Amino acid sequence: MTVYVVFFCFFLLGATAALALVRLLRGPSIVDRIIGFDLVATTVGGMIVLLSVWWRTHLFIEIMLIFSLLGFVGTVAFVSYLHNNPGKFRATRRTKNPSEPTDP
């Protein structure tokens, strides 16, 4: 019974990763792409947990810890870069609305 539940949960997490990748591809601003990347990293961590439940092993917990740490550090790096350079953020916002006049 657990095996079928694990298969169904793999399907759900794969659908989650696909939705996050769609948001990452067509996100209007750069923050949407950052959020989509964060959800993809969290979903891969959940897939590692599902694989560990399926095989009943404890060897993957450190891998999951390191992977979530890498996703968090990547998100914080992107966000702090945009905090320090808000011109990049506004530039990505402005390309979406062509009717707004662009100042030099």
Added chain:
Amino acid sequence: MIREILVCLLLLTGSLLMFLAGLGLLRFSDALCRAHALAKASTCGICLLLLALWITLNDEISGLKIFLVITFSFLTIPLAGHLTALLIYRHGHKSPAPTAPAETNVSGSPHGER
């Protein structure tokens, strides 16, 4: 048997919460709403999956490491969501919705007065 049913229930709930996070990320209209949907549902989903792994393994050392991972997830995922929401709140106030003109959206939204 009871342990197996509990593991299945926790796995289904956690995966469904992660799927709801993805659905909210795709369907919500604003970047602030997307950050809100991601932070809560993703944290709760990954913690439920880790609780299912804890019940499956039934080991003290693994339980300690899983508790460490749960604490780390509770610390980091809302922190990343809060940082992205702060970035949107400080710098992204000119964000018109794709269906509404810019003036009505700025006057109508609660975070538009900044």
